[in-house]
Amino acid sequence: MNHLSIKHNIQLTRVMKIALIGYGKMGKAIEAIAVAKGHEIIIRVDVNSQHLLEKEHLEKADVAIEFSTPETAYDNILKCFDANVPVISGTTGWLDKLSEIKSICEQRKQAFLHTTNFSIGVNIFFEVNKRLAELMASQPQYNVWMEEIHHTQKKDAPSGTALTLAEQVMANVTRKTSWTNDYSNEPGTLPIISKRIDPAPGTHIINYTSDIDDITISHTAHSREGFAAGAVVAAEWIKGKTGVFTMREVLF
Secondary structure, three states, X not given: OOOOXXXXXXXXXXXXXXXXXXXXXXXXXXXXXXXXXXXXXXEEEOOOOHHXXXXXXXXXXXXXXXXXXXXXXXXXXXXXXXXXXXXXXXXXXXXXXXXXXXXXXXXXXXXXXXXXXXXXXXXXXXXXXXHHHHHHOOOOOOEEEEEEEEOOOOOOOOOHHHHHHHHHHHHHOOOOOEEEOOOOOOOOEEEEEEEEOXXXXXXXXXXXXXXXXXXXXXXXXXXXXXXXXXXXXXXXXXXXXXXXXXXXXXXX
């Protein structure tokens, strides 16, 4: 897989000093890709090294990549802003505070990029999902429902990616006004069925069903590598910028 085919001709030879906030499986996958591309990990923050989030440590980094927990993400991002360090965040489950973080970022002229999924393939899938939803908006004979499958250690359900997909559907298929995390047959709701099965890295399925036929689109991740590679690409892209961004600006 070629992780280098990204627009803007990102200068991948430019070595970055990276702070990894969250050093679980995803953090270690990000580290492996970043180091292979010549970057340096100068801070690794886990539950036993929270002291490294102090300004004196963070300000030595060119960029922070934050994959922590819903309980700590908000404070972690603010600490990056305090240290004047651009931050890439993929943590989900705390997004009720996302608009506040975006506002603070803009007020303080910092740099922040959040997405529910850094995979390049998933971000292409987002675009496909939006276009299909646009086409199905005028086809009321089709009911739409979703399914997402992840490993048993995933804490949030539905996944952040599933919620992004659901929001895209509801923005276009206006007969769906809310989502529900069950098999509900309520006409105005968009069912999202969540399954937790090891060792699944992640599958997302959108189904449009009618009495005549079905239309299904899906994305299946085979490993964490795609998510990790996208996070490193985003970190390379955001250096030197200010503002609030998504992966759409990075990729398209």
